[in-house]
Amino acid sequence: MDSFCVKHGVKLPSLNDPFTQESEGPRMHPEVSQAVSHIVSAAAQLIAIVRPAPVTLMTTAIQVHVSSALRVAVDSNVVEILREAGSQGLHVRQISAKNGIDSGKLGRILRLLASEHIFNEIAPDTFSNNRISSAIDTGKSFDGLVSQPDMKFIGTNGIAAGISRFTDESVKSSAYLYEALTDPEFSKKADPFHTAFNLAYKTNLPLFPWLGQAGNEQRLRRFGIAIDGGNKMLPPNGILMGYPWSSLSLGSVIVDVGGGIGTESMKIAKEFPSLKLIVQDTRDVVGNGIKYFETQFPEGMSSGRVTFQVHDFLQRQPVTNARVFFLRLILHDWPDETCIRILKNLRDSANPNTELIINECIMDYACPVDRITVKDIPGAVGQTPPSPLLSNMGHARIFNYLIDLQMAIMLNGVERTIEQYAELFQKSGWELKQVFRMPEGHAMLHKIVGVPSIQSVIT
Numbered sequence: 254m255d256s257f258c259v260k261h262g263v264k265l266p267s268l269n270d271p272f273t274q275e276s277e278g279p280r281m282h283p284e285v286s287q288a289v290s291h292i293v294s295a296a297a298q299l300i301a302i303v304r305p306a307p308v309t310l311m312t313t314a315i316q317v318h319v320s321s322a323l324r325v326a327v328d329s330n331v332v333e334i335l336r337e338a339g340s341q342g343l344h345v346r347q348i349s350a351k352n353g354i355d356s357g358k359l360g361r362i363l364r365l366l367a368s369e370h371i372f373n374e375i376a377p378d379t380f381s382n383n384r385i386s387s388a389i390d391t392g393k394s395f396d397g398l399v400s401q402p403d404m405k406f407i408g409t410n411g412i413a414a415g416i417s418r419f420t421d422e423s424v425k426s427s428a429y430l431y432e433a434l435t436d437p438e439f440s441k442k443a444d445p446f447h448t449a450f451n452l453a454y455k456t457n458l459p460l461f462p463w464l465g466q467a468g469n470e471q472r473l474r475r476f477g478i479a480i481d482g483g484n485k486m487l488p489p490n491g492i493l494m495g496y497p498w499s500s501l502s503l504g505s506v507i508v509d510v511g512g513g514i515g516t517e518s519m520k521i522a523k524e525f526p527s528l529k530l531i532v533q534d535t536r537d538v539v540g541n542g543i544k545y546f547e548t549q550f551p552e553g554m555s556s557g558r559v560t561f562q563v564h565d566f567l568q569r570q571p572v573t574n575a576r577v578f579f580l581r582l583i584l585h586d587w588p589d590e591t592c593i594r595i596l597k598n599l600r601d602s603a604n605p606n607t608e609l610i611i612n613e614c615i616m617d618y619a620c621p622v623d624r625i626t627v628k629d630i631p632g633a634v635g636q637t638p639p640s641p642l643l644s645n646m647g648h649a650r651i652f653n654y655l656i657d658l659q660m661a662i663m664l665n666g667v668e669r670t671i672e673q674y675a676e677l678f679q680k681s682g683w684e685l686k687q688v689f690r691m692p693e694g695h696a697m698l699h700k701i702v703g704v705p706s707i708q709s710v711i712t
C-alpha cells in the first residue's frame with residue numbers, strides 16, 4: 254500500500270483529514286483496496302484470537318447501541334454543528350443548547366462514538382469531527398436543517414440518509430428477527446408480508462408499499478437517497494466497469510428495471526450518449542427520479558435519451574426491444590419464487606439479442622469450496638484469499654453478510670451465491686453466460702450476465 258502511494262504521489266488520508274469523495278480515490282484503486290481488505294480481515298481475525306471469548310461475545314451482543322448512538326448524532330445534526338464550530342470543537346453543553354438533546358446523555362453518546370473512531374473527544378466533553386464523522390455531513394447549515402428538516406438529505410452525498418435509515422428502520426426491525434423466525438405463522442412464510450419489519454412496525458404491508466403510504470414521504474425520500482449513499486462504498490463509476498457498454502450499437506435500449514431514482518442510468522447515459530435508457534419503478538419513486546434528473550442532469554431527459562416509466566416488475570414487461578435488462582439491487586430484495594417471476598417477465602419480453610445484467614454482490618462460504626457447477630463460466634469463480642484468512646475474507650466483506658440479514662429482516666430477501674443465481678436463471682429461461690467481477694473491496698457489486706437459454710428460445 255505504501256509503495257502504491259509513493260509510486261502515484263498520493264497519500265492515504267489520516268483519521269483527522271476531512272472526508273471528501275475525491276480523497277477516497279487512492280483507496281478505490283484495486284491494488285490498495287485489496288491490501289485494505291487483507292489488513293481488515295487479518296486485524297479482525299487477530300482480535301478474535303487475542304480477546305477473551307466472553308468479552309468478544311458480550312461486546313458484540315450490545316454493539317447495537319453504537320447504531321442507536323449514531324442515529325442520535327445524525328438525526329440531531331451533531332456533525333453540522335461541529336463543522337460550524339471548526340477544528341477547536343465544541344463543548345457538549347453548547348451542542349446541546351443547539352440541538353436540544355440532554356447534554357449528559359449526549360456526551361456519553363459521543364464518547365462511545367469517539368471510542369469507535371467516529372468523532373474526536375479533544376478535551377473532556379469537547380468534541381470535533383474527524384474524517385469518519387465528517388462523511389456524514391450533509392454540507393448544509395444547522396439553521397437551514399432546522400428550518401427545512403424535510404430537505405435534510407436532498408442534494409447530499411446520501412451517506413447521512415443511509416445512516417439515518419439503517420439506524421432507524423433496520424435497527425428496530427432487526428430486534429424482531431428471532432420473533433419472526435419462531436412465530437407460528439411468520440416462521441412458515443417466506444414472503445415480504447411476514448418479516449421482522451412487519452412485526453416491528455405492526456404493518457401488514459411489505460416495505461415498499463409501506464414506504465409509499467401517506468405519512469411516510471420523508472422515509473421514502475430518505476430511502477432513495479440512502480441507496481446513493483451506499484454507492485459511496487463502491488468505486489464511483491463501478492457501473493461502467495467490466496461489461497462492454499461501449500460495444501452496444503447506436504440507440505440500444507437499456508431498461509433499468511426497478512431503477513430507483515435513476516442514479517446508475519444517469520452514469521451510463523452521461524458516459525455513453527448513444528444509448529437509450531428507460532428507468533422503471535413505482536409511481537412515487539419515478540416522481541422523485543424525475544425531480545432528481547431535473548436538478549442533476551436535465552439534458553438527459555430533454556434529449557429523450559433517458560425516460561422514466563411507471564412499471565410494476567411483477568407484471569408483464571412492456572419493453573420488447575431491450576438490448577439489456579439491467580437489475581441493480583433488485584433480486585436481493587425478494588425470495589426465490591418472486592425473483593423467478595420477475596426474471597420470467599423479462600424473459601417473455603426478451604429477444605435473442607437481449608442480455609440480462611444482474612448487478613449484485615455474490616456471497617461466499619466462510620470455508621473453501623469446490624465450485625463444480627459453475628467453474629467453466631468466465632468470472633464465476635472469485636479469487637481465494639491467502640491463508641489463514643477466511644475464504645470469504647471475513648470482516649473485510651462483513652457488510653455483505655450484514656446486508657444479507659438486512660434483506661431477510663426487511664423483505665424476506667436474500668443475497669445469493671453464484672450457484673443460486675445460476676439456478677434462478679435456469680428456472681426462469683435464462684442462462685448464466687459470464688460474470689464481470691469488481692476488484693476486491695468491502696462491498697462489490699458484480700455484473701452477472703445472462704442470455705435467453707437455448708432451450709427457452711426454441712420452445
Ligand SMILES: C[S@@+](CC[C@H](N)C(=O)[O-])C[C@H]1O[C@@H](n2cnc3c(N)ncnc32)[C@H](O)[C@@H]1O
Nearest residue numbers: 461480511512513534535538564565566581582
Ligand atoms: C434497493 S432499490 C434499488 C434501486 C436501483 N436499482 C439502484 O440500484 O439504485 C429497489 C427498488 O425497487 C423498486 N421496486 C420495489 N417493488 C417494485 C415493483 N413491484 N415494481 C417496480 N419497482 C419496484 C423500489 O421502489 C426501489 O426503487
